[in-house]
Amino acid sequence: MISWSDVNIRIIIRILSFLVLIEGVFMWLALPFSFYYKSGDAFALFISGLITSGIGAIGLIILGKMRNDKMGKREAYIIVSLTWVIISLFGTLPFVIHGAIPSFTNAFFEVISGFTTTGASILPDIEAMPEGLLFWRSTTHWIGGMGIIVLTLAILPFLGIGGMQLFAAEVPGPTPDKLHPRITGTAKRLWGIYVLFTFVQTILLIFGGMSLFDALCHSFGTMATGGFSTQNASIANYSPYIQYVIIVFMFLAGVNFSLHYLMLHGKISKLIHNEEFRFYAFLTIIFAALITLILYLNTDISGEKAFRDSLFQVISIITTTGFVSSDYLLWPPIAWFLIFALMFSGGSAGSTGGGIKAIRHLMLFKASAAELKKLIHPRAVIMVRYNDHSVNKDYIFNILAFFLFYIMIFGFGSLVMASLGLDFETAIGATIASLGNIGPGIGGVGPVENYANIPTFGKWFLSFLMLLGRLELFTILVFLSPGFWKK
Amino acid sequence: MISWSDVNIRIIIRILSFLVLIEGVFMWLALPFSFYYKSGDAFALFISGLITSGIGAIGLIILGKMRNDKMGKREAYIIVSLTWVIISLFGTLPFVIHGAIPSFTNAFFEVISGFTTTGASILPDIEAMPEGLLFWRSTTHWIGGMGIIVLTLAILPFLGIGGMQLFAAEVPGPTPDKLHPRITGTAKRLWGIYVLFTFVQTILLIFGGMSLFDALCHSFGTMATGGFSTQNASIANYSPYIQYVIIVFMFLAGVNFSLHYLMLHGKISKLIHNEEFRFYAFLTIIFAALITLILYLNTDISGEKAFRDSLFQVISIITTTGFVSSDYLLWPPIAWFLIFALMFSGGSAGSTGGGIKAIRHLMLFKASAAELKKLIHPRAVIMVRYNDHSVNKDYIFNILAFFLFYIMIFGFGSLVMASLGLDFETAIGATIASLGNIGPGIGGVGPVENYANIPTFGKWFLSFLMLLGRLELFTILVFLSPGFWKK
Numbered sequence: 001m002i003s004w005s006d007v008n009i010r011i012i013i014r015i016l017s018f019l020v021l022i023e024g025v026f027m028w029l030a031l032p033f034s035f036y037y038k039s040g041d042a043f044a045l046f047i048s049g050l051i052t053s054g055i056g057a058i059g060l061i062i063l064g065k066m067r068n069d070k071m072g073k074r075e076a077y078i079i080v081s082l083t084w085v086i087i088s089l090f091g092t093l094p095f096v097i098h099g100a101i102p103s104f105t106n107a108f109f110e111v112i113s114g115f116t117t118t119g120a121s122i123l124p125d126i127e128a129m130p131e132g133l134l135f136w137r138s139t140t141h142w143i144g145g146m147g148i149i150v151l152t153l154a155i156l157p158f159l160g161i162g163g164m165q166l167f168a169a170e171v172p173g174p175t176p177d178k179l180h181p182r183i184t185g186t187a188k189r190l191w192g193i194y195v196l197f198t199f200v201q202t203i204l205l206i207f208g209g210m211s212l213f214d215a216l217c218h219s220f221g222t223m224a225t226g227g228f229s230t231q232n233a234s235i236a237n238y239s240p241y242i243q244y245v246i247i248v249f250m251f252l253a254g255v256n257f258s259l260h261y262l263m264l265h266g267k268i269s270k271l272i273h274n275e276e277f278r279f280y281a282f283l284t285i286i287f288a289a290l291i292t293l294i295l296y297l298n299t300d301i302s303g304e305k306a307f308r309d310s311l312f313q314v315i316s317i318i319t320t321t322g323f324v325s326s327d328y329l330l331w332p333p334i335a336w337f338l339i340f341a342l343m344f345s346g347g348s349a350g351s352t353g354g355g356i357k358a359i360r361h362l363m364l365f366k367a368s369a370a371e372l373k374k375l376i377h378p379r380a381v382i383m384v385r386y387n388d389h390s391v392n393k394d395y396i397f398n399i400l401a402f403f404l405f406y407i408m409i410f411g412f413g414s415l416v417m418a419s420l421g422l423d424f425e426t427a428i429g430a431t432i433a434s435l436g437n438i439g440p441g442i443g444g445v446g447p448v449e450n451y452a453n454i455p456t457f458g459k460w461f462l463s464f465l466m467l468l469g470r471l472e473l474f475t476i477l478v479f480l481s482p483g484f485w486k487k
Numbered sequence: 488m489i490s491w492s493d494v495n496i497r498i499i500i501r502i503l504s505f506l507v508l509i510e511g512v513f514m515w516l517a518l519p520f521s522f523y524y525k526s527g528d529a530f531a532l533f534i535s536g537l538i539t540s541g542i543g544a545i546g547l548i549i550l551g552k553m554r555n556d557k558m559g560k561r562e563a564y565i566i567v568s569l570t571w572v573i574i575s576l577f578g579t580l581p582f583v584i585h586g587a588i589p590s591f592t593n594a595f596f597e598v599i600s601g602f603t604t605t606g607a608s609i610l611p612d613i614e615a616m617p618e619g620l621l622f623w624r625s626t627t628h629w630i631g632g633m634g635i636i637v638l639t640l641a642i643l644p645f646l647g648i649g650g651m652q653l654f655a656a657e658v659p660g661p662t663p664d665k666l667h668p669r670i671t672g673t674a675k676r677l678w679g680i681y682v683l684f685t686f687v688q689t690i691l692l693i694f695g696g697m698s699l700f701d702a703l704c705h706s707f708g709t710m711a712t713g714g715f716s717t718q719n720a721s722i723a724n725y726s727p728y729i730q731y732v733i734i735v736f737m738f739l740a741g742v743n744f745s746l747h748y749l750m751l752h753g754k755i756s757k758l759i760h761n762e763e764f765r766f767y768a769f770l771t772i773i774f775a776a777l778i779t780l781i782l783y784l785n786t787d788i789s790g791e792k793a794f795r796d797s798l799f800q801v802i803s804i805i806t807t808t809g810f811v812s813s814d815y816l817l818w819p820p821i822a823w824f825l826i827f828a829l830m831f832s833g834g835s836a837g838s839t840g841g842g843i844k845a846i847r848h849l850m851l852f853k854a855s856a857a858e859l860k861k862l863i864h865p866r867a868v869i870m871v872r873y874n875d876h877s878v879n880k881d882y883i884f885n886i887l888a889f890f891l892f893y894i895m896i897f898g899f900g901s902l903v904m905a906s907l908g909l910d911f912e913t914a915i916g917a918t919i920a921s922l923g924n925i926g927p928g929i930g931g932v933g934p935v936e937n938y939a940n941i942p943t944f945g946k947w948f949l950s951f952l953m954l955l956g957r958l959e960l961f962t963i964l965v966f967l968s969p970g971f972w973k974k
Contacts, residue, residue, distance in 0.1 A: 073865075333905050333908065333909070333910060333911065333914075334902070334905045334906040334908075337901070337902060337905040337911065337914070338902065340911075341898060341902060344898075364891050367884070367887070367888065367891070368888045368891045368892055368895070371884060371885060371888030372888070372961070372964055372965065372968060372970075373970060375961055375965050376965055376968060376970045376971050377970075378560075393880065393884075397854070397858060397880075398858060400854070400887045400891075401854065401855045401858030401859070403891075404851050404854070404855045404887075404890075405855055407894070408855070411828060411831075414824070415821070415824060415825065415828060418820050418821045418824040419821040419824075421820065421821075422820070423820060424820065424824065424827075424912060424929075425911060425912075427820075427824070442911075474859070474862055477859055478859065478862050478863055481859060481863060483859075483860060483863045483864075484863050
């Protein structure tokens with residue numbers, strides 16, 4: 001074991017205190033809606049925010065002024081792993097204090113599902129919840145989508161030293177694009193785009209007849225690829241206009257935000273020539289077209305609705321959002337089977353989406369094809385190329401290891417869920433829907449079901465899978481490795 | 488496209504002719520049982536053998552005496568790919584001529600299921616089949632288990648030139664051990680052990696009360712890891728003694744035959760220290776122990792029967808044999824879920840078993856663990872080791888590519904089967920049971936079901952998957968690659 005003197009505990013506690021302080025402030029953002037709707041949850045939200053911010057402030061005061069402390073990889077892994085657990089613990093306060101979710105297990109599940117942008121819910125009747133709490137619930141999505149640490153980097157520039165380590169541990173995707181030489185500059189730009197898109201979507205939803213409250217909640221759920229709705233029927237009962245708006249913004253949320261930044265600066269060709277974007281768009285189009293055809297030929301719904309439902313569910317699942325416009329389990333088996341297959345895809349690296357991600361699939365295809373070519377031409381030198389650069393073997397190895405861990409965790413997770421007595425489809429559905437940060441799965445956790453009936457141990461286990469998935473496995477796996485704690 | 492002059496067609500046709508000639512002779516081996524049981528299929532078997540051997544002989548006569556022709560990789564891939572299709576086509580003759588399986592699709596499915604040692608059957612009532620045809624059916628297992636080309640290499644030494652290419656294409660496992668400097672010597676030794684074990688098992692089964700006919704058929708099915716039985720209930724109604732004998736020999740059939748050879752020559756330490764063998768034995772013990780516990784705690788069967796049923800099904804599935812002693816789909820869900828997970832394992836390389844194989848899983852674990860270590864110690868040089876040797880990265884890459892293709896084919900195959908209207912469990916069950924050369928799957932193709940009700944296209948598609956699995960993907964994938972046919 002390492003002794004604690006090897007780790008800079010001061011900086012860990014300081015940063016965690018900062019994040020908790022910020023979280024408390026976010027809770028108060030729900031207060032205006034609580035007052036407006038007289039939903040009776042103002043006290044719970046106020047006191048929760050006070051406790052949360054208070055504990056954060058006390059931590060900061062005790063540890064004194066921020067100095068430019070040394071921060072290594074080890075500290076970064078510890079901070080990021082703990083952050084997500086701690087903000088989820090504090091995040092339960094409004095629900096527990098108000099009593100709307102009396103079970104702590106359920107409250108923790110709901111909140112970590114929010115922060116990890118999973119969107120799996122234990123609420124059987126969402127519309128019965130007070131508006132203030134629902135707004136906080138959607139806010140957890142929005143905070144989690146772009147990442148609370150990235151946010152902190154953006155607004156607290158003095159965190160800049162060592163910030164790259166934190167950034168890499170929270171946004172571990174395989175393409176760490178730098179939008180700015182300084183990490184705080186990058187974080188600022190990413191959050192800027194995120195806020196901009198959320199704002200535009202909110203306006204467009206209000207234009208379609210939504211209240212400001214519903215529009216904000218759904219924009220948070222969309223841009224974070226989260227999936228919490230304020231309606232029991234999710235998006236199914238909204239107008240086609242609103243569904244199309246959400247379709248467009250879900251798709252945008254699944255694109256690498258660095259590409260959005262370049263596009264907003266006029267470099268559209270960067271987007272069009274980006275191989276991951278092309279692959280992501282290709283998958284979306286192919287699956288939506290296939291399912292549209294299947295629905296059109298096998299059911300009696302109109303062509304437009306078949307197209308809209310297919311496109312909505314394909315984008316909702318591929319981006320790991322998890323909004324529902326139609327119960328895909330009622331579709332012909334092959335159609336929902338295609339949806340299930342998409343649960344293993346995920347959006348782009350550098351987007352807010354979870355899952356395995358388009359770039360990893362693309363690199364795996366390329367690596368497999370290269371191996372086949374090598375069998376045909378044993379003496380040829382075959383390189384894997386991406387965006388006109390040849391790709392380092394170590395990079396491919398890392399992606400392969402990620403894929404293997406993902407499949408192993410999926411298999412093992414399904415076994416654990418089945419051992420709790422869940423049937424086959426529910427067990428694998430709940431596992432991939434949690435690990436992939438999707439929300440709805442198949443079987444007993446399908447699009448019109450919820451997670452209320454999962455046994456207690458299962459809820460904690462699925463919460464762990466959500467966290468694993470959100471931090472793209474390695475951060476948590478390293479944190480849990482005995483080797484990490486050795487001197 | 489290549490012109491045909493680039494390929495040595497003469498040697499391809501010659502070798503195929505040889506193999507077909509040998510196949511016809513094997514058909515006649517069923518005649519004694521046909522006469523003894525007066526089962527009325529002697530004519531069909533005789534005429535089928537005559538046609539098959541006759542066509543083979545004509546091919547040889549037309550092409551004249553065998554010379555030491557040049558044989559490259561290209562010819563080897565073509566020969567091996569075509570061989571398995573052609574012997575399956577001829578293998579249907581007894582069933583079609585007799586009329587016991589009137590549908591050509593069904594007959595082809597049954598025969599390729601035999602040759603690939605899958606053991607998936609379209610026969611709703613096996614006991615109603617004449618004994619001679621059943622014997623031929625089990626013979627296809629036995630020929631396919633060790634490989635008809637390996638057999639030919641063993642008995643026709645003049646094939647030795649270029650034989651290594653053929654051997655590598657038919658036995659493409661990741662450990663091409665050489666038991667003898669000459670490939671024909673290796674082939675002879677492998678078939679020698681195979682014959683010896685089959686003989687010993689037959690004696691032990693007769694000792695347990697089986698007729699010579701049943702004992703031979705079940706020994707063929709065991710040693711080939713095939714799974715065709717002569718009984719509708721498979722192995723369920725046989726005595727515990729017979730079940731234990733089959734357990735032991737299934738386990739042996741799943742071990743690398745090179746290790747058997749070394750063991751028979753007194754080098755037991757080679758077996759005990761072999762990492763793949765240890766991993767294969769470890770998996771078997773862990774899964775059998777877990778399922779025994781689950782059955783013992785959750786059902787009212789005795790401890791011995793829980794142990795026997797668990798061990799039997801675990802070994803039957805891990806080795807991809809597919810014999811059934813108990814309907815695992817009636818077990819508690821977690822127990823058959825574990826069985827389903829085992830469908831992705833497979834026996835050892837160099838055994839007669841199919842599937843992904845123990846060594847590949849072991850190497851994947853090791854590669855993943857190495858990647859995690861690298862994240863913790865970025866500057867350390869981390870090597871993957873196997874049996875005290877450090878492993879080449881290219882070798883790991885090949886295994887990773889195999890795994891990726893396997894998962895892709897499984898996913899795509901399941902989609903194809905679902906598109907035919909099969910339910911979720913049946914679709915994935917039929918796909919993995921065929922691709923893994925197992926036989927029984929889950930859902931509608933579970934252990935007490937059969938493949939009769941799969942739509943015609945599905946039967947052809949599953950036949951293709953069996954072939955892909957038996958030749959471990961790459962031989963067929965290369966054969967189907969456009970690049971392979973380019974100059």
